[in-house]
Amino acid sequence: MTVQTFNPTDLSQSTANWAVSQRIVGAFAPHAQIVPNPTVALDPGNLLNGTTLTEVNAQSVGPFTPPSNGFRIDRVVIDRSTGAATIVTGTVNNLTPPAIPTGTLPVARVMLLPTTDAIGNDLIVDERTLVDQTPATQNSVVVRAHRNNVGQSGVTNNAWAKALLTTTDINVGNAFDTSTSRFLPLVAGKYLLHAQVMMNCGVNGSIYAGLYVNGTNLSLCRSLTPIATPTYAATSSICYLNGTTDYVEMKVLNTIITDGILDGTPTATFFTATRLP
The missing domain is CATH 2.60.120.40 (Jelly Rolls)
Structure with missing residues (x-):
């Protein structure tokens, strides 16, 4: 069995290891924009659908519209096939996030208040789950x-x-x-x-x-x-x-x-x- 370890004396190998790690753990990572505004930034990601590998560029999701009163939890999801991100709007004053639509994967929850004019990392909850163990739907005949x-x-x-x-x-x-x-x-x-x-x-x-x-x-x-x-x-x-x-x-x-x-x-x-x- 071959084991790869981080070796600071071998910068080329270490760089390669970090690149692979970033690809695995950083896919579709949600975070505030460099200059926070009413949108959320998603890092690049990738999806495998059968034998089709889809590479998805970084995305900007939004703008989010804050509630007129109370609070609201919205959700950011991506399409299972294309990786395109969309917003699922929640219900005002409901602690339960909106349901995940069919054909999508969850990425983040976003807390919004009437005074929210920019979304910082403190308002974003990462909930990326890019592997679904539900058996694929069979078209039964x-x-x-x-x-x-x-x-x-x-x-x-x-x-x-x-x-x-x-x-x-x-x-x-x-x-x-x-x-x-x-x-x-x-x-x-x-x-x-x-x-x-x-x-x-x-x-x-x-x-x-x-x-x-x-x-x-x-x-x-x-x-x-x-x-x-x-x-x-x-x-x-x-x-x-x-x-x-x-x-x-x-x-x-x-x-x-x-x-x-x-x-x-x-x-x-x-x-x-x-x-x-």
């Missing part, structure tokens, strides 16, 4: 669609037919359109998809379940029907959807029945989709 106990006729043999799903139990993100029976999410990402179908395909027939993305088969599963009894097939896959034009459809195919009827029971024929973290 969760869907479960089915036919609500109504069979679908016309599933011709040896031809893929789109499963017309008319009902959603879950449609977080409004990604499933029951008028078109399409899953078309508005959030880009990787999605876990599942399709299950059930129907009677006759003796020695077959039933296929298929997932189609933009009209092209993504995955399929075949089940054999040695006797004339309802049989199901199910398939799952993961794919990336762009959040704008990519769509998914569930399709079914049987190999014998000329006018097959897709079972409409919600537990037998259904489609699910989930956006992965």
Whole structure:
């Protein structure tokens, strides 16, 4: 393990250490102007958003407007993405500072009196907290669609037919359109998809379940029907959807029945989709 220490005989290394320390502890430091006035000075700072590093120049925030009576505590916050500073005005004669707006980070509290015409360091409370442990908000998309106990006729043999799903139990993100029976999410990402179908395909027939993305088969599963009894097939896959034009459809195919009827029971024929973290 390598340990760096302050060494007054090695001025170049010491200068570098101090520069790094200043960058870490001095980011967005609030203080009075060199000649105090109704504004607050913020030192330069930096923000990391994912893989984007944003360097922010020194800023002057204000002017602050003092209350006409009593006292008021205002807040200085910065935008989480750009680092731009703004004032959040507090409530007169309230010791509780104003709430931190969504999408911002706190920098300082400022005490204001009716007689405040310049803001000195004695009126500024540093409250910089530039690391937020709140988990990042995920744009959730969760869907479960089915036919609500109504069979679908016309599933011709040896031809893929789109499963017309008319009902959603879950449609977080409004990604499933029951008028078109399409899953078309508005959030880009990787999605876990599942399709299950059930129907009677006759003796020695077959039933296929298929997932189609933009009209092209993504995955399929075949089940054999040695006797004339309802049989199901199910398939799952993961794919990336762009959040704008990519769509998914569930399709079914049987190999014998000329006018097959897709079972409409919600537990037998259904489609699910989930956006992965």
